[in-house]
Amino acid sequence: QKMSRPLERLRVIINHLDRHPAGIARQAFLFLFYYFFFFQFGRYTLDNDLLTPEQRLFYEENGFLLIRNLVSKQDIDRFRREFERICRQEIKVPGLVVMRDVAIAKSEFVPDQRAVSKVQDFQEDPELFRYCSLPKILKYVECFIGPNIMAMHTMLINKPPDAGKKTSRHPMHQDLHYFPFRPVDRIVCAWTAMETVNRQNGCLVVLPGSHKGTLQEHDYPEWEGGVNKMYHGVRDYDPEHPRVHLEMEKGDTVFFHPLLIHGSGMNQTQGFRKAISCHYASGDCYYIDVKGTTQENIEKEVKEIIVRRHAVGDELTFKDTWAIRGRLVQGERISM
Numbered sequence: 535q536k537m538s539r540p541l542e543r544l545r546v547i548i549n550h551l552d553r554h555p556a557g558i559a560r561q562a563f564l565f566l567f568y569y570f571f572f573f574q575f576g577r578y579t580l581d582n583d584l585l586t587p588e589q590r591l592f593y594e595e596n597g598f599l600l601i602r603n604l605v606s607k608q609d610i611d612r613f614r615r616e617f618e619r620i621c622r623q624e625i626k627v628p629g630l631v632v633m634r635d636v637a638i639a640k641s642e643f644v645p646d647q648r649a650v651s652k653v654q655d656f657q658e659d660p661e662l663f664r665y666c667s668l669p670k671i672l673k674y675v676e677c678f679i680g681p682n683i684m685a686m687h688t689m690l691i692n693k694p695p696d697a698g699k700k701t702s703r704h705p706m707h708q709d710l711h712y713f714p715f716r717p718v719d720r721i722v723c724a725w726t727a728m729e730t731v732n733r734q735n736g737c738l739v740v741l742p743g744s745h746k747g748t749l750q751e752h753d754y755p756e757w758e759g760g761v762n763k764m765y766h767g768v769r770d771y772d773p774e775h776p777r778v779h780l781e782m783e784k785g786d787t788v789f790f791h792p793l794l795i796h797g798s799g800m801n802q803t804q805g806f807r808k809a810i811s812c813h814y815a816s817g818d819c820y821y822i823d824v825k826g827t828t829q830e831n832i833e834k835e836v837k838e839i840i841v842r843r844h845a846v847g848d849e850l851t852f853k854d855t856w857a858i859r860g861r862l863v864q865g866e867r868i869s870m
């Protein structure tokens with residue numbers, strides 16, 4: 535891994551110190567250097583010419599990085615039109631999962647965006663999937679996970695106006711809970727606002743630095759008004775923990791680590807708050823068996839849905855469901 539300019543300069547100083555042992559000052563300097571290099575600078579980002587040292591350090595420290603105005607308005611308008619065609623059932627996309635908010639899931643079906651709170655797994659829709667292969671996005675993704683890039687999970691979220699039961703909220707969670715692959719630091723999410731996203735319509739809420747922790751136990755939060763299917767939250771969520779609301783404009787994109795605790799607030803407007811996202815993993819990642827881990831509960835739910843939807847039995851594993859959906863978008867597919 536080649537070093538960046540400032541780090542190279544530090545390396546020169548280190549070499550100099552190595553040749554001139556100067557007791558405690560030298561020891562202290564070496565300690566600080568290695569501490570910062572390995573634990574602060576190098577763990578969550580890779581060396582590259584795109585991110586400034588400040589941006590790298592910000593991601594290392596906070597677990598997310600917001601890039602303003604990354605995706606063009608024209609592209610976003612195209613994603614929006616494609617989403618509307620899907621909602622009007624003008625096209626049928628193989629493998630697409632359409633979710634309606636739990637508050638209206640049992641009401642009469644309207645073939646309109648009003649019924650749809652999220653579509654998932656649009657890897658077979660060339661227009662929406664274009665988002666996952668945008669060179670502008672991949673350049674950033676490479677800074678976090680390297681040159682071999684798999685698009686593993688795709689979503690277009692259409693957060694509906696809250697029906698009065700706060701079901702439009704997304705509980706605080708770590709995305710890794712859903713993923714049976716590792717290593718964790720070679721996974722990143724890109725999430726792009728398709729319009730102004732603010733506290734009113736339910737922007738992302740993040741706990742900065744939480745990516746430095748471990749994967750926590752997740753379960754359905756105990757919310758009076760109900761919770762959407764599979765919207766697990768961290769079990770011991772502390773509402774007092776300092777949090778940051780990510781207010782974004784159309785085209786702004788946030789990249790975040792899969793251990794970053796995040797969620798989104800209630801949509802208190804009459805509009806449908808839209809965002810498009812993709813989770814990427816390195817082609818060098820590998821699948822793990824989640825048996826005996828905190829992820830067993832989500833594996834069980836996914837399996838139940840698959841059995842119901844496709845009338846298959848145990849032969850399709852949790853891993854398989856990911857390997858089938860994953861698509862290579864750059865470099866090589868090694869072990870995914």
Ligand SMILES: CCCC(=O)SCCNC(=O)CCNC(=O)[C@H](O)C(C)(C)COP(=O)(O)OP(=O)(O)OC[C@H]1O[C@@H](n2cnc3c(N)ncnc32)[C@H](O)[C@@H]1OP(=O)(O)O
Nearest residue numbers: 631632633634635636639640709712761762763764765839
């Ligand atoms: C990094 C990743 C992070 C995440 O992915 S977090 C969120 C993960 N969420 C998901 O993966 C969403 C999964 N959703 C789905 O698979 C489907 O929408 C779901 C829930 C299976 C329903 O799909 P369908 O079976 O096509 O729908 P349906 O209208 O026939 O309903 C079947 C039964 O499910 C219920 N349902 C539908 N939407 C729901 C919702 N949002 N929350 C809770 N329950 C819901 C619906 O009421 C019906 O129940 P019943 O059988 O009548 O008792």
Ligand SMILES: Nc1ncnc2c1ncn2[C@@H]1O[C@H](COP(=O)(O)OP(=O)(O)OP(=O)(O)O)[C@@H](O)[C@H]1O
Nearest residue numbers: 703704705706733739755767768771797798799800
């Ligand atoms: N018990 C819980 N478990 C997990 N997540 C929770 C829990 N309670 C709230 N959250 C989540 O915390 C985040 C903040 O919730 P809140 O409803 O206060 O939204 P907000 O819009 O950020 O706040 P405000 O209303 O002050 O603007 C949301 O993602 C919400 O889903």
Ligand SMILES: O=C(O)CCC(=O)C(=O)O
Nearest residue numbers: 691704709796797798809
């Ligand atoms: O757009 C949102 O509300 C966040 C969704 C999210 O974090 C998720 O689905 O994993």
Ligand SMILES: [Fe+2]
Nearest residue numbers: 707708709796
């Ligand atoms: Fe998430």
Ligand SMILES: [Mg+2]
Nearest residue numbers: 733799800801
């Ligand atoms: Mg709120």
